[in-house]
Amino acid sequence: MSMSIFDSVYQGTPPWDLGRPQKAFVDLARAGEVTGSVLDVGCGTGEHVLFFAGEGHEALGVDTVALAIRKAEEKAAARGLPAPFLVWNALDLAGLNRTFDTVIDSGFFHVLSDEDRPVFVKSLAAVLAPGGKYLMLCFSDQNPGDYPLPRRIREREIRETFRDGWQINYIRPAIFENAIQPEGHHAWLASISRAGRG
Ligand SMILES: C[S@@+](CC[C@H](N)C(=O)[O-])C[C@H]1O[C@@H](n2cnc3c(N)ncnc32)[C@H](O)[C@@H]1O
Numbered sequence: 001m002s003m004s005i006f007d008s009v010y011q012g013t014p015p016w017d018l019g020r021p022q023k024a025f026v027d028l029a030r031a032g033e034v035t036g037s038v039l040d041v042g043c044g045t046g047e048h049v050l051f052f053a054g055e056g057h058e059a060l061g062v063d064t065v066a067l068a069i070r071k072a073e074e075k076a077a078a079r080g081l082p083a084p085f086l087v088w089n090a091l092d093l094a095g096l097n098r099t100f101d102t103v104i105d106s107g108f109f110h111v112l113s114d115e116d117r118p119v120f121v122k123s124l125a126a127v128l129a130p131g132g133k134y135l136m137l138c139f140s141d142q143n144p145g146d147y148p149l150p151r152r153i154r155e156r157e158i159r160e161t162f163r164d165g166w167q168i169n170y171i172r173p174a175i176f177e178n179a180i181q182p183e184g185h186h187a188w189l190a191s192i193s194r195a196g197r198g
Helices: 003-009 023-030 047-054 066-079 090-096 116-127 155-161
Strands: 038-041 059-063 085-087 100-106 128-139 166-176 185-194
Touching (some): 023 166, 059 090
């Protein structure tokens, strides 16, 4: 994972930054799958946090890029939404010292290196409340091309990453929208809970 890529992209508007939430997360909200307090890991400029705050959820967004967080805070103020944002490493969520009912991830998992994946899984476990869910949208291996990021994730990789102590509720084909290609990219949408906890 290279932080310098993300530090520079937010000086402009990166293609994933739609100015609105991904349709996949709007659909999850409509389906009643997002419950209680919401943490967005790798929240970027905050569209998902602001969407869920507008839906009445207590929502917090964390991202390591200060400029993205500043843009998110400006949007929250402009829209009159009471959503807090923190410059925070999603690999150290235990340091937040609290839990959430739902953790959402729109395009964060697919930037993690092999080494960081287990670190993130441990970090995630520390902030999911009993019965809580991790709802994740990532690039899938169905996308053609040869580039380092985002990583094109195989369904099996998700299952392997969350093999021990987790329950995979589903992994479904989905679309990761972007501002450049109207058809978006192939993605996986996963719902994952702590095993035996909901
Ligand atoms: C593809 S972008 C998605 C942003 C946002 N979720 C969205 O849908 O617009 C991935 C985000 O992860 C953030 N990120 C990368 N590594 C991170 C880390 N260790 N902790 C928190 N955020 C991180 C990047 O700064 C970037 O904003």
